[in-house]
Amino acid sequence: MDTRSLEPNGGAAFVGRAPELRQLAHGAELVCQGRSNLALVHGEQGIGKTALVGRALSALSGFTVLHAICDPSEIDNSLGVVAQLVSHLDPAILAEFPLLSGPPTGTRPFLVGAQLVALVSKLQTVRPIAIVIDDAQWADHESMQVLGFLGRRLGVHRVLIVITSRDGAPVTDNLHLSGGDLDVFDLGLGGLSRADIATLARCMGIERMADAVAEQVDRSTSGHPLYTTMVLAELSRCQEVRPDRPLPVPASLAAAVRQSMKALEPASRRLVEALAVLDSRLPLAVVAEVAGVADSAGALEPLLENGLVWWSPQDPSTPVTIRHRLPRNAVYEAIAPRRRRELHRIASSWVAPSAAWAHRVAATEHTDETLAGELEAVARRSVAEGDAVQAAVYLLWASDLSERRADQERRLLTAVTHLIWTRRFDRAQEYEAAVEACAPGPQRSCLLAAFATVRADFPAADPHVADALAAINQSHSASPDVGLAVALLAVLEAWRGNGENAVAMADRALAAGCTAPCLPVVKGTLAFGCGLREGPRAALTAFDEITDLPAKPSDVLPGDAYLLGWRGGLRLIAGELTNSVSDLTTALNLSATDKAVFIDERVVGWLSWAYYLLGHWDRAAFHTEQDLSLPEQDGALWTRALNSGAAALVQAGRGNWAAAAKHADIAEAAACRFGTLQLVHPVIARAAIAQARGDHDGILAALSPLLQLVGDFGMTGWPLLWHAFWLPMHVEALIGTGRLPDADEALKLLMANSEDEPYLALGRAWFHGWLTEASGDPARARAIYEAALDAPPTNDDTPLYRARLQEAYGLLLMGQHQRRSGLSWLNSALQTYTTLGARPFAERCKARLTGLGATPQRRPETEEMLELTDREREIVLLIARGMTNSQIARELYVSVKTVEFHVTNTYAKLGINSRRELRDRYSAISADSVA
Incomplete structure (x- = not known):
């Protein structure tokens, strides 16, 4: 076992901690027995977390250790912790998992997580694995998402995860392990006993x-x-x-460190000062050169003896670093200012070019416009390379070094804009006071509006939006920096449902020459604004006019994954479901390539809605699970509303009322943060719950917020954009409650707005026939039903609407004493409901058949599927398609071992002994249910 980097050499002896060592040993025993677990070791800084873990792991044998040390300077290094974990593995093994060692910018964490699951699954077949994350409070957000993804899938693996963190750090919250079966042991460390x-x-x-x-x-x-x-x-x-x-x-730790330094020989003191300035784990030879020390080993020895410095003699370069952050700060502050600047100057020549900028900045004694200009130039290069977060850092440094106030403010405002564009809202808000202190202008007003919008404080945002609009209209500046701010305002206006302003600002941003990362966002926002103003079809038309994406998703380049995802979302809203799925799945796959920049966070949510409407409810549930398992962020609350709304639809359709209500609550809580215009997703979710219950009054009650908006402002904004999802339920509820004149008006509105939305064809026919029948003209209603059912099926047909149409037609025939035909259509509807897994609809249809004195015709294999969990059902359907366990693991982003676990359970539930028997029994259902 390799325990390098875990325990300092030459430091103070390890004492105590017997209960904690026993707990960690017990966790390791469970792992050897095939039960993964996580040990969370936490306490205040310097309490001995790292030493405890090092001692515990040194007592193990036969484990493969993957280890990462987190650092605050790398908190914005997306997926850097994941890269550390695998850095010492055999390159031949890593070649199979390219996203782990060098994920491209913008890669979705669950794609990296899928590869980490596969890697861990492979490694643990040889020997148990210990994954150690040290100082997780400084782990980058994306790596924690990946680790949470892994943790939720480790129940049948041999993996021990050990995480150390400071007290108060929301590590377990960030991992978001709910829904998994990983055992978690909490090990809080206190002080040593006397x-x-x-x-x-x-x-x-x-x-x-x-x-x-x-x-x-x-x-x-x-x-x-x-x-x-x-x-x-x-x-x-x-x-x-x-x-x-x-x-x-000493009165404080800083004083203690300074006192310790005074006892050191000059060479040791210079060495530790260089370590404090370098503030990184570097080879001893490099540190010695920066410090000006000839005998590096002799200078290092006293530092190891007093436990101040950590090193790794097993590594050929013998890297060293100060063991704890607080002593490092104390050493750094104790260095005389002139000496500190000199060390930074020397360090800039020895570190990587990307790290040299920080040292050059720290080496300056006063403002330096030349260096500020260089930093601004490198910031532009970083943006062009897709790293806007690092660009923001460079610009903030440049702002501090600027000689003129105008340049200082411009660089500050652009830096903060980059932070918001990259969703680093917490970091951006640290500069809110500085932004407010800047001179009035479009960038300042746009940022203040963004700060208020992210907090969902719309009364505070409104005057800033007005100021921004006025400033933009008066300004003649067409610089890319102003374009960034204007683009931000376009997005804010789209969030708020202001289609007119969103289009105007997006046009202005494009004219200003806004650059990455916002250029594709602006194009998508412009199209979205057209949809808010004129409807889904107008949005799709506008998108096609301002982009040149190939018609076939397979011809789209990886760099255009974001735009392809947007087209898929707009196609969903316009009712082109099959084309939407094709675009969205391709965009999701492209995001895993090394050329992709990023994709919109809503891609998974849009895909879930499309799969739901197409009748692939298992697939819809799977995708919502992936996104909703990630930690909630304020900036993504509106995305959470979309995805939780999709999750509620599936759970409602299956009669899982508590789960559906929970998802609807989450969607509403998220949407409420962004104003009533964003309530469309939770409103649709609650209406779908009432629809699944057969509660027409409940549908009307759920839709009342949207109906109020339409009454106050007309059919515009979010209600217009998503009308094809809520307006059909409104028509259904009005007919179901006997409000026929109102239903007639609502149906006319639906017909006028959804003529070009193919997936609603069956639904419109059902409503038209039902309303006609309820109005006393069964002969005409029958003709409407028959025409719709005789029409050739399309790729965008919605199975739920087809079943409702079949059921309505069957009941009409039964009322006309055509029992045999009526029962046939009712049983067809029942079969469709059952294949979907739509339990409430199926139960009502069965009850109607029983009430008519008929015995429901059941396909036993379909009934059996209702007894499986969602994941088991999905795996059965994929096996029925002929997929291997490895292919299923890649399809579902889980390990092969997890697939094997579910297959075993499924065989037991279904009484099946082979894959061939399973395929023979369920191939027909698979063909109907899986895309």
Whole structure:
């Protein structure tokens, strides 16, 4: 087992922690038995988390260890922790999993997670795995998403995950492990006991320590290992330790570190100062060159002895670093200013070019317009390369170095704009006061509007939006920087449902020459604005006019994955379901390539809605699971409303009322943050729940917020854009409650707005025939039903609407005493409901058949499928298509072992002994149910 990087060499001895060591050993035993678990080791800084984990793992044998050390300087290094974990593995193995060692910018975390699951699945067949994440409070957000994705799929693997973090860090919340079966052990570390302190003192050469002295140390340090070690190190240098003399305990850790440095030889002091300035894990030779130390090994030895520095002698380059952040800060602050600048100047020549900029900035004594200009230029290159987060960092430095206020403010505002574009809202909001202090202008107003919008404080946002619009209209600037801000305003206006303003601002941003990362977003927003203003078909037409995407998704280049995802979303809203799925799935696949920049967060949600309407409910449930398993972020709340709404549709259709209501609540809570115009998704979700229950009054109650908006503002904005999803339910509810004149008006509105939406053809026929029948003209209603059912099926048919149409026609025939034909159509409807897994609809249809004195015709294999879980059902259908376990694992982003686990359970439930038997029994259902 390789435990390098886990335990410092030459530092203070390890003492105590017996209960925690036993718990970690127990977790390892469970792993060896095939039960994965996670140990969360937390405590304050320096409490001994890393040392505990190092000692525990050193006692193991036969484990493969994947280890990563997190650092605040790398918190914006997307998926950097994942790359660390696999950095020491055999390159031949990693070649099979390219997203792990070098994921392209914008890669969706669950795609990386899928490869990590596959890698872990492969490695653990040879030996158990220990995954260690040190200082997880500084882990990048995307890596934590990947680890959560992995954690939810480890129940049948041999994996021990050990995470260390500071108290108060929301590590488990960020992992979002709900829904998995991973055992989690919480190991909170407190201070050492007095007996442990005495043992530690002996190990450090203090053979005898009076109880009174031990008590003083305990009281002064609260047993904090780092504090205690430093105090004992000071005591060990004393010729005589007496309890009647005051302990050399510093008032703070910084003072203790400074005192420790004073005892060092000049070479050791220079070495630790260089380490503090470099602030990174680097080869000892590089640190020595920066420090100007000839005998690096001799200078390092005292630093190892007092536990201040960590090194890895197993690594050929013997990398070193200061062990804890707080001592590093204390050392850094203790360096004389002139010496500190000189070290930064030297360091800039020894580190990578990307790291040299920080040292050059720190080496400056005053404003430096030349360096500021260089930083602005490298920021532009970073944007062109797709790294707008790093561009923001460069621009913030450039702002501080600017000689003129106008340049300082311009660079600051552009930096903050980049942070918002890349959804680093927390980071951006740190500069809100500085933005507010800037001179009035379009960038300032757009950013202040964005800050208020992200907080969902629309009363505060409104005046800033007005100021921004006025400033943009008065400004003659067409710079890309202003274009970035105007583009941001276009997105904000689209969020708020303001189609007219969204289109105007997007046009203005394009004219200003806005660049990546917002250019494709602006094009999508412009089309979206047209949809808010004129409807879905207008949105799709506008999109085709401003983009030159190939008609075939397979011909789209990876760099255009974002635009392809947008086209798929607009095709969904316009009712082109099959084309939508093709675009969205291709965009999702392209996002895993090394050329893709990013895709819209809504792609998975849009895909879920499309699959739901096409009748592929298992697939819809799977995709909503992937996105809703990720931690919630304020900036993505509107995306969560979309995806939770889709999840509610599936759960409602299957009669899982509690789950459906939960998803609808989540969607509503998210949408409410962005105003009533965003309520379309939770409103549709709640209406679908009432629809599945057969509660027409409940549908009307659920739709009332949208109906109120339409009454107040007309058919515009979000209600217009999503009319094909809520207006049909409104028509159904009005007919079902006997409000026929109102139903007639609503149906006319639906017909006028959905003429070009093919998936609604069956639904329109059902409503038209039902309303005609309810109005007393069964002969004409029958003709309407028959014409629709005789029409050739299309790729965009919605099975649920077909079943409703079949059921209505069957009931009409039964009323006309054509029992045999009527029963045939009712049983066809029942079969469609059952194949979908639409339990409430199927039960009502069965009840109607029974009430008519008929026995429902059941396909046993279809009934059996209703007893499976969603994941088991999905796997059965994929096996029935002829897919292997490996292919299914790739399709569902799980491990082969997980597929095998579900297959075994499914065989037991269905009484099946072979894949061939399963395929023979369920191939027909698979052909109907899986795209």
